[in-house]
Amino acid sequence: MFFLRSIWLGAIATGICLLVGYPLAYIISRTGARVQSVLVMLVMLPMWMNFLLRTYAWMTLLEDNGIINTALATLGLPKLHMINTSGAVVLGMVYNYIPYMILPLYSALAKMDHSVIEAAQDLGANQRRVFTKVIFPLSMPGVISGITMVFVPAVSTFIISKMLGGGSNLLIGDLIDMQFLGSAYNPNLGSAISLVLMVLILICMGIMNQFDDGETRGGGLMI
Amino acid sequence: MSFKKRFLALFAAALLLLGMSVPAGASSEEEEPAAPKRGVTINVYNWGEYISNGVEGTLDVNAEFTRRTGIDVNYTTFDTNESLYSKLAGGGANYDVIIPSDYMVSKLIEEGYLEKLDFDNIPNFQYIDEQYRNPDYDPTNEYSVPYTWGVVGIFYNKNYVKEEINSWKILWDEKYAGKILMFDNPRDSFGIAQKLLGYSFNSTDEREWQEAAMLLKEQKPLVQAYVMDQIFDKMANGDAWLAPYYAGDAATLVEDNPDIGFAIPTEEGTNFFVDALCIPKGAAHKKEAEEYINFLCDPEIAAANVDYIGYSTPESAAKELLPKETVENPIFYPPQEILDNSEVFVNLPEETSLLLDSLWAEVKMGGPGETATLVAILAGFLLLYIGIVVYKKIKAKRELQ
Amino acid sequence: MKVASKVYTFLVFLFLYAPIFVLIIFSFNDSDTMSRSVFSGFSLRWYARLFEDRMIMDALKNTLIIAVVAAAVATVLGTVAAIGLNGIRNKWVRRMMMNVTNLPMVNPEIVTGVSLMLLFVFVAQSLGGLSLGMLSLILAHITFCTPYVVLSVLPKLRQMDPHLYEAAQDLGCDPRRAFFKVVLPEIMPGIVTGMIMAFTLSIDDFIISYFTSGTTQTLPIYIYSMTRKRVSPEINALSTLLFVAVLFLLVIVNLRQARDKRAQERKEGLES
Numbered sequence: 001m002f003f004l005r006s007i008w009l010g011a012i013a014t015g016i017c018l019l020v021g022y023p024l025a026y027i028i029s030r031t032g033a034r035v036q037s038v039l040v041m042l043v044m045l046p047m048w049m050n051f052l053l054r055t056y057a058w059m060t061l062l063e064d065n066g067i068i069n070t071a072l073a074t075l076g077l078p079k080l081h082m083i084n085t086s087g088a089v090v091l092g093m094v095y096n097y098i099p100y101m102i103l104p105l106y107s108a109l110a111k112m113d114h115s116v117i118e119a120a121q122d123l124g125a126n127q128r129r130v131f132t133k134v135i136f137p138l139s140m141p142g143v144i145s146g147i148t149m150v151f152v153p154a155v156s157t158f159i160i161s162k163m164l165g166g167g168s169n170l171l172i173g174d175l176i177d178m179q180f181l182g183s184a185y186n187p188n189l190g191s192a193i194s195l196v197l198m199v200l201i202l203i204c205m206g207i208m209n210q211f212d213d214g215e216t217r218g219g220g221l222m223i
Numbered sequence: 224m225s226f227k228k229r230f231l232a233l234f235a236a237a238l239l240l241l242g243m244s245v246p247a248g249a250s251s252e253e254e255e256p257a258a259p260k261r262g263v264t265i266n267v268y269n270w271g272e273y274i275s276n277g278v279e280g281t282l283d284v285n286a287e288f289t290r291r292t293g294i295d296v297n298y299t300t301f302d303t304n305e306s307l308y309s310k311l312a313g314g315g316a317n318y319d320v321i322i323p324s325d326y327m328v329s330k331l332i333e334e335g336y337l338e339k340l341d342f343d344n345i346p347n348f349q350y351i352d353e354q355y356r357n358p359d360y361d362p363t364n365e366y367s368v369p370y371t372w373g374v375v376g377i378f379y380n381k382n383y384v385k386e387e388i389n390s391w392k393i394l395w396d397e398k399y400a401g402k403i404l405m406f407d408n409p410r411d412s413f414g415i416a417q418k419l420l421g422y423s424f425n426s427t428d429e430r431e432w433q434e435a436a437m438l439l440k441e442q443k444p445l446v447q448a449y450v451m452d453q454i455f456d457k458m459a460n461g462d463a464w465l466a467p468y469y470a471g472d473a474a475t476l477v478e479d480n481p482d483i484g485f486a487i488p489t490e491e492g493t494n495f496f497v498d499a500l501c502i503p504k505g506a507a508h509k510k511e512a513e514e515y516i517n518f519l520c521d522p523e524i525a526a527a528n529v530d531y532i533g534y535s536t537p538e539s540a541a542k543e544l545l546p547k548e549t550v551e552n553p554i555f556y557p558p559q560e561i562l563d564n565s566e567v568f569v570n571l572p573e574e575t576s577l578l579l580d581s582l583w584a585e586v587k588m589g590g591p592g593e594t595a596t597l598v599a600i601l602a603g604f605l606l607l608y609i610g611i612v613v614y615k616k617i618k619a620k621r622e623l624q
Numbered sequence: 625m626k627v628a629s630k631v632y633t634f635l636v637f638l639f640l641y642a643p644i645f646v647l648i649i650f651s652f653n654d655s656d657t658m659s660r661s662v663f664s665g666f667s668l669r670w671y672a673r674l675f676e677d678r679m680i681m682d683a684l685k686n687t688l689i690i691a692v693v694a695a696a697v698a699t700v701l702g703t704v705a706a707i708g709l710n711g712i713r714n715k716w717v718r719r720m721m722m723n724v725t726n727l728p729m730v731n732p733e734i735v736t737g738v739s740l741m742l743l744f745v746f747v748a749q750s751l752g753g754l755s756l757g758m759l760s761l762i763l764a765h766i767t768f769c770t771p772y773v774v775l776s777v778l779p780k781l782r783q784m785d786p787h788l789y790e791a792a793q794d795l796g797c798d799p800r801r802a803f804f805k806v807v808l809p810e811i812m813p814g815i816v817t818g819m820i821m822a823f824t825l826s827i828d829d830f831i832i833s834y835f836t837s838g839t840t841q842t843l844p845i846y847i848y849s850m851t852r853k854r855v856s857p858e859i860n861a862l863s864t865l866l867f868v869a870v871l872f873l874l875v876i877v878n879l880r881q882a883r884d885k886r887a888q889e890r891k892e893g894l895e896s
Contacts, residue, residue: 048828
């Protein structure tokens with residue numbers, strides 16, 4: 001079922017983006033002002049290179065005779081089969097959309113008042129408690145807007161699955177593309193799928209917004 | 224590339240003998256001034272990698288056309304007949320020249336998407352060989368002019384595939400799991416399965432199509448990817464070992480890469496196809512489009528063009544200009560018994576065509592989307608949403624109390 | 625930074641930049657067969673070829689025209705819309721308008737693309753079978769760029785002291801002069817940010833252009849049609865050049881921002 005597969009892969013990619021992006025956003029927000037702006041710029045920079053080309057470059061890296069496997073072979077390690085799997089599709093999603101996760105997280109974390117953390121520590125909270133009770137709840141608006149900004153394009157993508165999934169790991173986006181400009185012309189079905197996708201995503205947004213305790217989301221959305 | 228260069232020399236010599244201008248090479252441009260621009264741009268929609276484009280000193284067909292006639296060419300490409308159809312049927316894109324394959328030509332004729340050609344503007348039609356005129360897909364030959372023809376065969380990597388290939392069966396061989404590529408369009412993919420089962424490409428029997436779909440689903444775990452022109456890349460760098468594709472592309476693939484071989488399965492027979500030049504209904508520049516078609520039929524241009532793209536020409540006059548090794552190469556001009564053993568795609572009736580679409584989606588997507596599951600998913604998410612909202616309301620109320 | 629954080633940061637950036645390095649390195653590849661995985665020597669030939677390639681240059685020209693026009697129109701539209709939105713007093717109307725403006729950003733791009741295509745085709749056909757092309761592309765790009773401009777201008781308007789505008793009028797400015805002399809300079813940074821954002825979004829957009837392009841080719845569409853066969857290293861060369869240009873631009877913008885920030889800090893320091 002491509003609908004479930006899309007949501008599943010999109011959710012995994014979003015989860016990985018959050019897990020990988022959060023520590024980085026935290027690290028960036030704790031560095032000095034000058035380094036901070038450079039690092040933020042470095043996060044944004046890849047987005048200015050055409051995303052088709054970057055995905056294509058991943059093809060070069062992941063192929064059976066690609067750069068990674070050649071490197072493994074010269075080190076005497078066994079080859080890995082990576083391209084044309086759903087793992088490759090998830091990797092493509094994570095790669096393309098992780099800046100959209102890091103940036104809102106960063107802006108939420110950077111705005112946070114450091115004295116709150118110190119207060120928590122003074123009151124005897126250990127590091128884990130400080131994180132779960134203070135830092136994470138305070139960064140919630142960033143988390144929410146990061147998740148939305150990654151999940152929506154990841155679920156509806158159709159290029160990444162085509163290029164890295166080898167045409168057999170198709171997603172909703174591919175199905176829509178197929179109905180309009182692809183091999184099975186049927187705009188009525190295509191429109192219906194688009195509408196369902198839109199409703200589905202709006203519901204998901206609604207769910208996400210429920211976790212956002214009435215905070216304004218605008219701040220996190222903008223880079 | 225060597226034979227292309229040799230051909231180029233030959234071609235230039237032939238043209239000089241005829242006392243005509245030499246179209247290839249930059250130096251010739253000074254000899255004959257370019258025709259003044261007419262301020263007209265025609266939109267040409269062709270298959271990818273399907274025209275000589277001036278790389279490595281070959282003839283740049285579109286540039287040469289512009290130079291001779293002053294008509295600009297906006298050249299774009301598609302990758303399957305079906306996506307060409309979608310683009311035309313979807314509307315909003317007005318092309319002047321399109322190049323569909325046989326069965327798509329008849330589908331487009333039937334559905335009224337094509338304009339009748341004015342053959343007075345295409346005098347070079349005289350060069351088209353008799354056997355390619357009035358074809359089954361355009362019986363009265365009013366709508367199309369053949370561009371090239373060819374057969375389908377299997378490209379293989381000689382380093383890994385040592386056995387002789389004479390059957391499509393090899394594409395189902397588990398030895399090559401993960402190294403097999405398959406066509407990313409329904410007719411060609413189903414065609415292979417149908418031949419294996421001994422059925423006709425143009426069957427209208429639902430059971431036969433279902434069986435072919437079963438066979439393709441069986442093959443799916445072995446297939447690395449469903450692709451079209453990406454096979455150039457994937458075969459050339461050794462990522463895939465076996466790929467069915469059009470014979471003409473051997474010109475690029477086999478020549479650039481001595482490891483790659485090409486074989487036409489003789490056991491079950493193969494597909495013979497013709498790609499034809501057509502003008503879609505409502506084309507804005509029909510006259511200029513006919514000029515373009517006429518230009519492509521010019522034997523010298525046709526020869527230079529097919530020599531680069533590798534597909535076979537329907538013009539004997541152009542064939543004579545080709546180097547001997549091309550004409551004698553059974554890949555490009557297969558012997559008669561292979562042609563006799565091949566079948567042509569014919570446009571399918573509406574019902575079968577819809578069946579094929581849904582079966583193809585099933586093969587690629589792994590099962591059609593059941594409406595019930597879809598509704599269940601949506602309802603599930605909606606319930607979750609309502610649940611959370613209600614829970615929060617209750618919690619808020621409790622906190623207030 | 626602790627060592628662990630440094631290593632972590634390095635690894636994430638390696639992940640982010642690995643494909644970009646691959647692209648850049650292979651733009652210098654000296655090979656005949658357009659290989660993407662074997663590097664066979666340094667050469668600038670693809671850069672030379674790039675400038676001779678008519679198709680790429682045409683696509684680049686189209687992309688730039690669309691981006692410039694769309695960014696300019698979207699900036700004007702977005703700024704006007706932001707001022708209007710800021711002026712709405714009714715809370716409900718305002719929230720609803722905000723949601724309407726934000727919807728195109730939340731909506732999946734493919735859905736936006738498809739629906740714009742259907743709309744354009746419908747209009748084109750009722751106008752007598754026109755072809756989609758530059759015009760529809762520009763309109764589509766304006767559509768998806770405008771909300772981003774609104775979003776970057778709005779915060780500046782909120783920060784602005786509303787009495788400034790009134791003060792200018794009290795001092796004898798007519799409303800138009802007051803707007804151009806007082807309001808506009810105040811929200812200029814937001815407008816510039818919005819315009820840059822619109823421009824880059826437009827240049828990089830593929831999905832929406834793919835559905836609304838008709839017969840016109842923009843650079844991303846051309847790249848897409850190449851990825852279906854073989855991507856010529858010319859494209860690598862072009863994107864390397866674009867990448868360097870963007871890097872340059874970003875450095876300038878960043879330096880400017882840093883300067884503005886310092887100036888503002890100084891100003892605040894004086895005030896307090």
